[in-house]
Amino acid sequence: MEEMLKIAAVAxxxxxxxxxxxxxxxxxxxVLALTAGAxxxxxxxxxxxxxxxLMDTLASLxxxxxxxxxxxxxxxxxxxxxxxAAEVCRDAKEGGIAAFVETxxxxxxxxxxxxxxxxxxxxxxxxx
Numbered sequence: 001m002e003e004m005l006k007i008a009a010v011a012x013x014x015x016x017x018x019x020x021x022x023x024x025x026x027x028x029x030x031v032l033a034l035t036a037g038a039x040x041x042x043x044x045x046x047x048x049x050x051x052x053x054l055m056d057t058l059a060s061l062x063x064x065x066x067x068x069x070x071x072x073x074x075x076x077x078x079x080x081x082x083x084x085a086a087e088v089c090r091d092a093k094e095g096g097i098a099a100f101v102e103t104x105x106x107x108x109x110x111x112x113x114x115x116x117x118x119x120x121x122x123x124x125x126x127x128x
Contacts, residue, residue, distance in 0.1 A: 003047045011036065075113055089101060
């Protein structure tokens with residue numbers, strides 16, 4: 001709760017500043033938004049530590065190896081980075097680049113998920 005209040009405060013203050021600054025210097029507004037985004041992500045990453053610990057505990061209780069859990073975590077990370085990068089591109093009025101970022105993110109997510117798909121295929125062949 002405390003982290004989200006910090007995130008919300010930084011977001012609102014940064015958005016107001018960016019709107020004011022963008023009227024004068026468009027590029028400086030983008031730099032301000034990127035800086036605020038980096039600060040917000042640092043707050044979010046510290047909050048994710050508890051989630052990681054819980055996932056590790058659940059994986060050990062379920063008997064899952066890291067080779068099964070790691071692709072899921074990497075895919076979520078790729079999705080977050082892709083979304084942020086695409087939105088920054090859209091904010092800079094570069095919709096075409098945003099579309100390429102999203103396509104590359106989807107390809108990277110599929111690549112990272114390959115070990116998980118291989119594990120499913122191996123399990124299915126063992127069942128047959």
